[in-house]
Amino acid sequence: MNSYEQLLLRHCQESDELIVLTAENRGHLRNVPPLLGNRFIDVGIAEQTMIGMAAGMAVRGRTVVTHALAAFLTMRAFEFIRDDVGIPNASVLMVGMVPGLLSDGNGPTHQAIEDVAIMRGIPNIGVFCPMDIDEFVEGMDYLITDGKPYYVRYIGLPPVAAHTEPFLPGVAEVLHGNDISSPDVTILSYGFMCRIALSIIPLLESKNIRVRLVNMRTLKPIDEWRIRHELEDAQVVVTLEDHLLTGGLYSIVGEVLLRNHIPEHASVFPIALSSWFKPGRLQEVLAYEGLDPVALASRIETFFSTHIKESVVHE
Amino acid sequence: MKTLDISSLQRTSIHVREHILRMSTNGGAFTGASLSCADLLVYLYKSFLRVDPASVGNDARDLLLLSKGHDVPALYGVFAELGFIDPDRLANHLSTRDSIYWHPNREIPGVEFHSGSLGHLLSVGIGMAIDARMRKLASRVVVVVGDGELNEGSIWEACLTAAAHKVDNLIVVVDRNGFQANMRTEELIPLEPIADKFRAFGWLVHEADGHDYDDLHQTFSSLLLGCGKPNVVIAMTQRGKGVPSIAERADRWFCDFSLREVVELVDELNGRSTAELSSDTLVVR
Ligand SMILES: [Mg+2]
Numbered sequence A: 001m002n003s004y005e006q007l008l009l010r011h012c013q014e015s016d017e018l019i020v021l022t023a024e025n026r027g028h029l030r031n032v033p034p035l036l037g038n039r040f041i042d043v044g045i046a047e048q049t050m051i052g053m054a055a056g057m058a059v060r061g062r063t064v065v066t067h068a069l070a071a072f073l074t075m076r077a078f079e080f081i082r083d084d085v086g087i088p089n090a091s092v093l094m095v096g097m098v099p100g101l102l103s104d105g106n107g108p109t110h111q112a113i114e115d116v117a118i119m120r121g122i123p124n125i126g127v128f129c130p131m132d133i134d135e136f137v138e139g140m141d142y143l144i145t146d147g148k149p150y151y152v153r154y155i156g157l158p159p160v161a162a163h164t165e166p167f168l169p170g171v172a173e174v175l176h177g178n179d180i181s182s183p184d185v186t187i188l189s190y191g192f193m194c195r196i197a198l199s200i201i202p203l204l205e206s207k208n209i210r211v212r213l214v215n216m217r218t219l220k221p222i223d224e225w226r227i228r229h230e231l232e233d234a235q236v237v238v239t240l241e242d243h244l245l246t247g248g249l250y251s252i253v254g255e256v257l258l259r260n261h262i263p264e265h266a267s268v269f270p271i272a273l274s275s276w277f278k279p280g281r282l283q284e285v286l287a288y289e290g291l292d293p294v295a296l297a298s299r300i301e302t303f304f305s306t307h308i309k310e311s312v313v314h315e
Numbered sequence B: 001m002k003t004l005d006i007s008s009l010q011r012t013s014i015h016v017r018e019h020i021l022r023m024s025t026n027g028g029a030f031t032g033a034s035l036s037c038a039d040l041l042v043y044l045y046k047s048f049l050r051v052d053p054a055s056v057g058n059d060a061r062d063l064l065l066l067s068k069g070h071d072v073p074a075l076y077g078v079f080a081e082l083g084f085i086d087p088d089r090l091a092n093h094l095s096t097r098d099s100i101y102w103h104p105n106r107e108i109p110g111v112e113f114h115s116g117s118l119g120h121l122l123s124v125g126i127g128m129a130i131d132a133r134m135r136k137l138a139s140r141v142v143v144v145v146g147d148g149e150l151n152e153g154s155i156w157e158a159c160l161t162a163a164a165h166k167v168d169n170l171i172v173v174v175d176r177n178g179f180q181a182n183m184r185t186e187e188l189i190p191l192e193p194i195a196d197k198f199r200a201f202g203w204l205v206h207e208a209d210g211h212d213y214d215d216l217h218q219t220f221s222s223l224l225l226g227c228g229k230p231n232v233v234i235a236m237t238q239r240g241k242g243v244p245s246i247a248e249r250a251d252r253w254f255c256d257f258s259l260r261e262v263v264e265l266v267d268e269l270n271g272r273s274t275a276e277l278s279s280d281t282l283v284v285r
Helices: A003-014 A033-039 A047-059 A070-076 A078-086 A100-106 A115-120 A133-146 A192-205 A224-233 A249-259 A282-288 A293-307 A309-314 B006-022 B031-048 B069-082 B087-092 B121-134 B153-164 B194-200 B213-221 B259-269
Strands: A018-022 A040-042 A063-069 A092-097 A126-128 A150-153 A173-176 A185-189 A211-215 A218-220 A236-244 A268-273 B063-066 B141-146 B170-176 B204-209 B231-236
Touching: A003 A018, A003 A033, A003 A133, A018 A033, A018 A047, A033 A040, A047 A063, A047 A070, A047 A078, A047 A092, A047 B121, A047 B153, A063 A070, A063 A133, A070 A078, A070 A092, A070 A100, A070 A115, A070 A150, A078 A092, A078 B121, A092 A133, A100 A192, A100 A236, A100 A282, A115 A126, A115 A150, A115 A218, A115 A236, A115 A249, A126 A133, A133 A150, A173 A192, A185 A192, A185 A224, A185 A249, A185 A293, A192 A211, A192 A236, A192 A293, A211 A224, A224 A249, A236 A249, A236 A293, A249 A268, A268 A293, B006 B031, B006 B069, B006 B087, B006 B213, B006 B259, B031 B063, B031 B069, B031 B141, B031 B170, B031 B213, B063 B069, B063 B121, B069 B087, B121 B141, B121 B153, B121 B170, B170 B194, B194 B204, B194 B231, B204 B213, B213 B231
Parallel strands: A018 A040, A018 A063, A063 A092, A092 A150, A126 A150, A185 A211, A185 A236, A236 A268, B063 B141, B141 B170, B170 B231, B204 B231
Antiparallel strands: A126 A218, A173 A211
């Protein structure tokens, strides 16, 4: 049994009110159906029905954790999420499988790369994008207890770095460079790309570029203090995400800039998807899309060398 | 089962229809669709459902969901007559000082779930019915859907799931008034044979005259709840029922009458005279 299955089992044992639903997406839950009994329901390939059912259960007092492929969950069932979970602020967690680049070889139909944009647009619904199974399980533990509706980008990969902060919605964690002041580059990222970012750091540091890496964790609520701080502290801020440019972290940073009237000297370099990505084995996709560590380090270095604040100021 | 007092049901249904007509002005309402399900809702709330203003917070109450939410004037008319809400509130229709607008919402006591977008509340009802079953509550969940609403794929997706999970404390009522927004259903997206469709999806199918209280009572008394299958009642109704000037009129789906017309329509409803209608027929809303 994996750690997520253990978490679901523990919460089901602790509370009679937790229900687990899936739209025939059982890969990461395969051991729990017999253990959860009638509190595990597979609705079949029916994402809309699953969300409507979850909402009906939630207004009757349940907390419901739902599972489906991220693309179908957020887009096939979008209106059900908006109307039936969003409007009543229903206690439903929506776990989207293989989000972003993790859909690797499936092709564009399965690529959830606008999920953050559309989910954060719904009032009441939060967005959590963990970078490894430990962060996912810790966050789900918090959110199941909390009971507010959230969309969660699932990730089952093992940790590649130690987390520095306990999970809290709206609080980012600094994974690297907390001890340096005024870094040359701050990378803001989340989810799978945060893992890649860790591999970029030594490449940039070998070029004497001082780097800070921030894992945003939740994109809604967003850690606005952290974004403002990095915009003022770092020479260059990079947003790195496996999401379309529109509506994701880069857009969020733009909103923070405007809201706080601090665009004067901010240099923000967005690294995101401009369209559907080339399907294939994940490592090959990264290389094809210029998202492998070497390519990313080179892109960031080039941006940094032409956008350091002093040069802007002296213009 | 509550006892059947037909003259009381009929009196209430007249009052409910008067409420519907009085809400069909100063901004308007979906009058025709409301009138078609008025008798159904009167019957269900007075003679079938185990819920009243005193028990509206009880966990074991029966739950009615109005999936075709645009006929909410009929529901609020029933709520006003049965004491769920103060009848004076209906005069607040479309006023921002209250929450009485074209679709149901949970600000109104008695509303179990909001609606508006079609094809949602069958799945919500399945969730509620399974929840009640897990809690070993006797609650029955009734979901009222329109016939036009059966165009939505989500209805049939949910029908499969309900049958698969043997949701046998769930009752769907189809308000079969023969119309969708602007046209007869059979002229746009033919639905017949509806009964066979539900049967093929694994449901127990019942048919009733949606304006005949005896027939409704017989039908709802013969539902086989708890037998492993969901039940559906196809209630044959007439859009605009009770008000001949707008009955069966494709262009009287949404109505925004003048105050004079409302007075005349209430007279017509009570068999005193025929209304003379001059307000615009609103085809699309
Ligand atoms: Mg109809």
